[in-house]
Amino acid sequence: MTRRRRAVAFVSLFALLVLAVAASGCAQTQAEEKDYWRELPPGAHALRKITDPAQIPDFTRAFSDTARLDEACANSLNYLSKPSAAQFFPVSGISHEQVRLSLQEFRAMLAGGLSAAELNTELRRRFDVYTTVGYDNQGSVLFTGYYTPIFEASLTKDHRFKYPLHKLPPNHVKDPVTGQTLGLKRPDGSIDPSYPGRTELMQSGMLEGQELVWLADPVEAYVVQVQGSAILSLPDGSRLEVGYAGTNGAEYKSLGLEMVKRGMLKREDLNLRTIMRYFRQHPGDFEAVVAANPRYIFFQKNSGGPYGSLNEPVIQMRSIATDKSIFPRGSLVFVEADISARGTKERLSRFMLDQDTGGAIRAPGRCDLYWGVGESAERYAGRTFNEGRMYYLILKDSELERLKSRVER
Template sequence: MRGRAIVCGFTVFLGVLGCVNPGPNVRLDDGKDYYRTLPEGQHALRKITDPRMIPDFSKAFGNVAELRDAVNHSINYMAKPSSKTFFPKSGISHAQVEKSLFAFRDLLDSKKTATQLNEELRKRFDVYTSVGCDDQGTMLFTGYYTPVFDASLTRGGAYQYPIHKLPPNHIKDPITGDTLGRRRADGTIDANYPDRAKLLSSGELKGLELAWLTNPFEAYVAMVQGSAFLRLPDGTQMEVGYAGNNGQDYTSISMELVKSGKMKREQLNLRSMIEYFKKNPQDFEPLAAKNKRYVFFQPSTGGPFGTINEKVLPLRSLATDKSIFPRASLCFFTTNLPDENGKGNAPYEGFALDQDAGGAIRAPGRCDIYIGGGDDAGERAGHIYAEGRLYYLILKDGQSAKVSR
């Protein structure tokens, strides 16, 4: 989704949008560089060798049915031959991830108690921690969601701001989905894709409008998120998903608002930004023009989908930097989360699957949590900004797993 990188969502999440409104119980160290890149040659994961440092998993076995669905989504992905091209990653092989998923699903089906499951995990699985932003495991967690916006399939009235389909001459890598360029009339590929401003001003996207929205910032948010649900005038809902992008770099409009002094960092969340641009529409395009990336859409059903092209589930799907973390893997994370109304901050721990990526998730110290779809999910996602820990569970060598799809 978050662009299949949502590209996932290009997920970018509200974190990407800069929804950085910590609750009163969240303490962040402003001196930490959460976007610190991984030093060359270093793995993003480190095996925990001291059993005392392995978390207690026994409280994380609620809603096993939904967790099993998420595991199955990763198993589906790992069965695709193309998935093998992304391994090994951080020293973890494709076979290790796949066997781990099967073994974990077997445990979920075993009817064991939470205490027994915790014991089995500690006995049969190696636990890896992300090195984090400081080589000590510190992660910054943010949230992302799938927005719902008013839209029309035809232009008219308030519906003046389009999202576009993929140009017919767009060329992307069949395995990674990365943009390669545009095919010329003679069959060669032009790698110099225009940036967002040039695409919109040139008129070459005319006729490729997929839908028209009522607010330019909402159209922009859909692009940042990589997917959206559109509420049409007849009351029906249409799902659109990520189809590709122009290959240009992404720049956060939220950070531009802060740099320009138009909003304070602590004021940033999706709703406040939408309201700001409704009151100050003249400010939108100059700021948006600083972002060179442009995202294309396609009709979609059954989603939203993550970068592994499997459906993402609330609190069960994570977005990480797929250049350093092993995709589709079984994870466990601990952080603080607001309640369903976006209020407060309470400790949270749970299992999830690494199934998405995001434009702002480009470091070992960053992770985005998928929260769901609609306004309520957006409110909650916009208030997630907290430190925590991220773990990967990999079946130990010599341990068996029943392979059945």
């Protein structure tokens, strides 16, 4: 899984309070009282089928805006067509075949010329609706946002551009299927699993010669680390897309939350802009704070992205990031929430595809919305910190059997 996450790739996020260097926004006092990051008990499923029709949401509004929805479905189907995809199923009781056929039939519905109201009726007739159990076992989900930044950079180091993004070390070893970091290969061919943390990597000199590109601002370089990908404007006017290549395997720790802990920012003021403003006013504080996060991300040149953890392009407000250990990859999802991304709360009722992973997205009550590329996406992602609901849409067993019998004939 090269190019893995992201538009903002594997670490995603703005999350954890909208985590990470980033983009949290509008953290509310209720976040201190609610455990949005509560993990599932061993063996528990993240999804629960809704059996009461009265609890199934109305999808009509979502069908009134289907821009790029078919494209997003096609991206998921392309991923599911790869032999390696099947090994990650079943997840929460959902099989690879269920997800694949559900997407195929949903695309056919979209292309059938039905009205939004008719599509709503057809979807409710043919699809089962699964709610995530959420952080509270009642389906409540905290939505945050992520995006792809655009920063100035250079392929060569000079007096201005002196903060590097690094390529993978040549002795880096990862699982060829999952992309999980295994360690560093020793001269005798064995693997050392004790990968150095961020501070040791930067101070040891082991990354010298592995510089991919240089940025002008250490905080911007860290934002790229958090987001996992970026579009970089080079001095000659060209642009370079960089994306996730791997990690040192250390657990992610939020820079933003570390700043709150140290009294540098108030939780309610935590967002990407306030973080960057603080360190530009207090540059001497940056290295000490960033050292609290041992995770380090490596990059590679990309094109055609940004990409999610499925190694498929992510699409603005059609792609989401969830915990892929408990949610079925590539699935069709319906998101319903009051989102404050544009300054005031607006009702979001939208079909999206589960196509990405976040380092801070590790629970059934967490989801990251992909807001796109650039400054406006940064603003929207940074302000997204709202509760809502998330539903997975899977063909009913009777529909699956009908499709199978049709193929057999």
